[in-house]
Amino acid sequence: MTRHRWTGRLLLIAATGGVAALLLLAIVALAGYDAPRALGALAGGAFGSLDAVLSGTLVRATPLVLAGLAVTLAFRAGVLNIGAEGQLLAGAAAATAAGLAVTGPGPLPLVSALTAGIAGGAVVAGVAAWLRARFGVLDVISTLMLNSVAQFVVAWLVRGPLQEPLRIYPQSASLAAAARLPVLVPGSRLHLGWLMAVVLAGVGSWWLARTAAGFRLRATGLNPLAAASAGGVATGRVTAWAFVGSGMLAGLAGAVEVTGVTYALYENLSPGYGFTAIAVALLAGLEPVLVIATGLVFGALEAGASAMQRDAGVPSVLVAVVEALVILLLVLAERGRQAGWWTRRTPEAAG
């Protein structure tokens, strides 16, 4: 029966991708650009060639999927972590620092960088988890504020301790080859991070559905009082771990971006991956496996938008407008579903 739900969701995700592309073109046309040419550039940039898919769409989708998984994990536990952006930046900074500092045999620098990235995200999320547990600070408030903290810390790092040796540009030195993620398909920019994201999504869905710990997390998210009273679940511990786990995934997203794409830390490393990740997670219905699909939709949109800027002169920030519109439409659709505005029955589980 889960399969049935997934099919419906996949259709919704595909439809949303189509609607988003149409919206983008409408805006492009309204802004006075050449819409057919923009469409060509958009489609070409996202799917036009094998390299567009591998080096464009999939590379863009990788941090979105990882951060989307971070948001999914938190939301399923009832933790409104909207700080994936800050946790991602912390992960990127920590990964850069470790990747530059650790020299050693074989994969040690890379492993150190990824581990440090995971830890970095966990620390930032851990602060929010502690604030919640100790003082009852709302997740939304703490994580949103910590986003700014992380942004400014990164801005300071790239002008201070982590600045490149010549001290000219506000960015770090480049990571050595030993601290970089291997390329998956020779000749493309597709790196191992994509595979990690896909595997983690699969494991995530399995873990949530099949294991006792996963069920504890879901039960806590659905109704913490019942989970504690009827199930004897230590809900405080579950939410704290979900928070930290979410931060770890977002931190990994940052580490993967640094070790797989940019090879260096700089201020505008993330074009808001952590925020888009919220839409990615919600559109996927908070189902880890489906986060791959939604990550691909948004990844394609972003890859296409950069091609549009390059080839048709349309500013790629327009894609941010579309993403925001898509989120609003999704929220509206969800409200409508709850209020029964359109009474299309979802396929009921068979007894």
Add this chain to the structure above:
Amino acid sequence: MSVAPPGGRRAPTLALTGILKRFGPTLALDDAGVVIRPGTVHALLGENGAGKSTLMRIAFGLLAPDAGTITLDGRPVHFASAAAALAAGLGMVQQHFSLVPAMTVAENVALGGRGRFDAARAAAVVRRIGEATGLGLDPGARVGELAVHAQQRVEIVKALARDAAVLILDEPTAVLAPAEAHEVLGWVRRFAEGGGSIVLITHKLADALAVADDLTVLRRGRVVRSAQRATWSHDALVAAMLGEVPEGPAVAPSVRPPGDEVLALEGVTYADARGVVRVEDVSASVRAGEVVGIAAVEGSGQHELLRLLAGRLAPTRGLVRRPATVGFVPEDRHRDAILLDAPLRENVALRGLGAARGRMPWEALRARTRELMARFDVRGPGPEAPARALSGGNQQKLVLARELDPPPPALVVENPTRGLDLRATDAVLGRLREARDQGLAVVFYSSDIDEVLAVSDRVLAMHDGRLVASDATRESVGRAMLGATP
């Protein structure tokens, strides 16, 4: 007459005829109707889901009927909202209060008015109505700090402040202790004698027979019979509600002597997060094969006592002796017992989840859920349906099934029949009797004192956090609960 509707307004005759209301595929009301005569108390009875509340929500403009007419003194009216109904002299106090806890009584009463808020005038209104009707309230008290019966009083005063002459009360005594219920019913009677009209939606046959002038019984959205009090007997009322007469007492007295002690409290004190002592120096024990009832008025610490016994709260002082697992059926199942949006299979799996390791055996749990549903007569689409898809009674049966299978040494139940119809109530109480006969130690609390007396082998009475009687009788329990010294 001092308890006349404020403003000296005579109640109009409120008539609903041919009301039809559909919720999706279900026909909630099918050609239902009722006539409320001025100056009378009209009791509206029926099982859960019979359509009583729906009919009155339509009268009050909260729901729109699909067909049918509403008239006031013969003139057809159409209320598009509760505000319109209020303006026409109708008031309604719903089962779940719509008060703002952080605001004062006067502010709550003034809420919904127009223009500037004048605190002094609002307080004067509360005092005036209090003097005129005997519903005295401190206008400056914060509603959140008031006891339930006082909050209900605020709701009534709120309606009277809008000159309501026809007042609809939805289960007004459900949350009240006997003395408080008595007081409200007395007021209801006086209000009608002063020329106002009252519609009393209730489950309690005795209340209806005691105060009503007219009684209407609904079953499955249709009016079974509507007639004056004199023509009704208790049996006739039961027959009309059920369509059949239910058999004898719900729980037969225990046949076997109780066994060993299973649950024990020794000098247990519990203070809540704010440091307020809820349970004070309580010692008690429950043995295998007996049902121990708890009798208490709301706010006596009974809820905390039950949770101490069930191991859901830890005592501040004293010793709780209990087995490792104690089944617990809390009164608010939506809040404390089930995952509404999760399948029944997962709701069954919830028991013992805190200690579960590794993978969940979902196949086995699905089979187990199916088996429990059959054995406990839980009617629903199947183990994969969300708990939300079940009716309240079936949700409760599922919770009970989960807590009873495999049988724990002890079971604590809190208001297990709240909101259930008579049939589901019988089923739940029957299960408790079975559990007791299997040798479980059962602790039973219900806010309906008759139910406690009917179900229990032994009754403990609580007052103000203390245990005041450990083997109360029907005669002594009421006084004990209210703190009267024997």
